[in-house]
Amino acid sequence: MLLLNRKRLLDIGLYSLFFGIFLGGGIYLLNTALIPSRLGILSGLLFIVFYISRKVEIKKFKVDIYTKFIMLLFVFQFFINIIVTIIHSDVDFTKFIQYIVLYSLIFLLIVYAIIDKYRYLKSLYYTSMIFMFILMIVTYWEITTGNHFSFSKTYEMAEIYSYMPTAFYRNQNDMMAIISFIIIFNLLYIKYYNLKSIFIHKLIFSLQYVSAVILSFITEARLATLTLGIFMFINLKLLYKILTFFIISVVILTNQEVYTFSERFFMQFEGNSDLIRLNLILDAFKNISIFGYGIDNSDLLYLSLNDFKLMGIVNPHNYLIEILINSGYIIFLLFFLLSTIFAFILIYHKSFILASTVFFYYFVLMASSSSIFLYPHYIFFVAFLMLGTDKIYKSKSLNYLNK
Secondary structure (H helix, E strand, O other), X not given: OHXXXXXXXXXXXXXXXXXXXXXXXXXXXXXXXXXXHHHHHHHHHHHHHHHHHHHOOHHHOOOOHHHHHHHHHHHHHHHHHHHHHHHOOOOOHXXXXXXXXXXXXXXXXXXXXXXXXXXXXXXXXXXXXXXXXXXXXXXXXXHHHOOOXXXXXXXXXXXXXXXXXXXXXXXXXXXXXXXXXXXXXXXXXXXXXXXXXXXXXXXXXXXXXXXXXXXXXXXXXXXXXXXXXXXXXXXXXXXXXXXXXXXXXXXXXXXXXXXXHHHHHHHOXXXXXXXXXXXXXXXXXXXXXXXXXXXXXXXXXXXXXXXXXXXXXXXXXXXXXXXXXXXXXXXXXXXXXXXXXXXXXXXXXXXXXXXXXXXXXXXHOOOOOOOOOOOHHHHHHHHHHHHHHHHHHHHHHHHHHHO
């Protein structure tokens, strides 16, 4: 009975943690210092730390080689960024605290996922599913009323973006990046785990996928649209592809507002945006130092260059480039090589779908202006890592039995 209660408490902790991360900084309570989601993250962390301290013996703690490399790389990056920031004498106290909290969260997520990966993945799946319903309600409210939570950047240009949904995030690109990860992960979870009432799960997923595609049109998030389209195309059976395409087409053609958004999505391509992104990447590669500029300091590099081709943009719009600028080319190369090797190992074990998530993970994060403190993508990073390592070891076990 006590064990059952502990498990229930742990579930509460995990759900609180995931919901807290999903909600981000989008809702304020009285003032910007009091964000309810931080209470969710804090309570979740406390529950998990308590569980680990009571249930896990360090001597029995086994970590696979892939996760070991990931953890060592994060440790290396953490200390390099802090040291470089101090050397440059540009310590922003808020960023420093955020950075400490972020890496505490990452390591705790990895540690817990290693100890109980199935509970981690299950909790993330159900949290994601529930959160998508909440998010759809909020985006509908934004689209129809023009109102937003106070963290949204829509307040900066209300006359243009007042009816653009951003939900619990700074902008629509951040929101669509997280939605893309939710859709990818939920499909993988349904695919690789035997769920009860599987038809209900597939139906709920289908509704959320259609909603996600419609939202990608409305927000003009082309990278999210490509991700959702390509990933679903290589995963869904032909019947589901035809049915999904039919439903999306009906929604677009029967709803004037959605049709208008969709028409603008396909007809108006912003070439300047793509060119600026290319120049941001080129400037980073041309001017980066061996250990980078420290914690979230891409603005230091771009401001010092004063490149008119960037049109005043100081955020890399690319997570890998953020790693390059903040942490230098050694850590950038290690991240790139480790990700590539992991993908090729998955391909070797004939897990092409999971291998593709490595590409989609970095591809989706090209949309966000800055991904360093966009917390939700880290919980999916850990989830994709756990799914991949689980598949590799199951494949190895199967090959061993067949010999």
